[in-house]
Structure formats: structure tokens, C-alpha cells
Amino acid sequence: MSKNNQLRDVFDAIADPTRRRLIRLLAETEELPLHELTAQFQMGRTAVSKHLTILKEAGLVLDRKVGRETRFRLNASPLREIQDWVAFYNKFWSTNLLRLNQLLEEEKE
Numbered sequence: 001m002s003k004n005n006q007l008r009d010v011f012d013a014i015a016d017p018t019r020r021r022l023i024r025l026l027a028e029t030e031e032l033p034l035h036e037l038t039a040q041f042q043m044g045r046t047a048v049s050k051h052l053t054i055l056k057e058a059g060l061v062l063d064r065k066v067g068r069e070t071r072f073r074l075n076a077s078p079l080r081e082i083q084d085w086v087a088f089y090n091k092f093w094s095t096n097l098l099r100l101n102q103l104l105e106e107e108k109e
Contacts, residue, residue, distance in 0.1 A: 006057065006058050006059045006078065007057040007058075008054060008057035008058040009058065010058045010059070010060065010078045010079065010081050010082060011081075011082065011085075012054075012058070013054050013055055013057070013058035013060055014058075014060075014079075014082065016051065016054075018041065018043075018048075018051050019051050019054060019055055021040070021041075022037065022048075022051055022052065022055060022061075023055065023060060023061075023074060025037060025040060026061065026072060026073060026074035027074050027076070030073060031064075031071045031072060031073035032071065032072055032073075033066075033069045033070065033071050033072075034048065034049060034052070034069065034070050034071075034072065035069070037052070037072065052072060058078060059075060059077070059078040060074065060075055060076070060078050060079070061073070061074060061075060062074075062075050
């Protein structure tokens with residue numbers, strides 16, 4: 001788990017395709033109310049709300065009340081943990097593919 005006192009692991013939070021889609025929707029705008037997010041899915045308000053709660057526990061989503069409505073926005077900073085993890089393996093694969101390419105070139109000679 002990340003160091004910023006999250007209740008849920010970021011990797012766990014983005015494991016679900018619905019939650020990844022919610023992140024994308026929120027990334028495309030400043031903030032959205034729950035009813036607009038729900039309209040993007042073929043599931044009820046309660047189900048979307050549960051997914052948003054998981055994202056909120058991971059620190060990926062922030063919410064605020066405006067009258068009777070709750071508006072959500074993306075907090076992308078926890079995604080840095082995933083970016084760092086992927087960058088490590090990107091370097092790993094690049095290095096190993098370069099080695100493989102060199103080996104294949106040596107065999108051709």
C-alpha cells in the first residue's frame with residue numbers, strides 16, 4: 001500500500017474494468033456528478049457508487065457535496081505508484097529484448 005495512508009491498494013482499485021472506465025471518464029473532465037457517471041454504465045446508481053467508494057479508498061477519487069448531489073473528480077497522484085512499477089518492467093523488457101537481439105545477431109554471423 002502507498003505511503004499516503006490509503007485504505008485500499010491502488011493496484012486492487014484499478015483491477016476492475018468498470019473502475020478503470022470511471023477513472024477515464026473523470027480524467028476527461030474536471031468533475032462529474034454521480035447521476036452523470038451512472039448514465040455511462042448499464043448498472044444502477046448503487047453499483048457505480050460502490051465502485052467510486054473503492055476508488056476513493058485508494059485515493060484516486062475525491063468527492064464533494066453540492067446541495068443534494070455528490071460530485072466526483074480524479075486525483076491521479078496515486079497512479080504514480082503504477083507508473084513507477086510499469087516503468088521498472090518496461091526497462092526490464094527493453095534490456096532483455098536488446099540482449100536477445102544481440103544474441104540473434106551474433107548467431108547470424
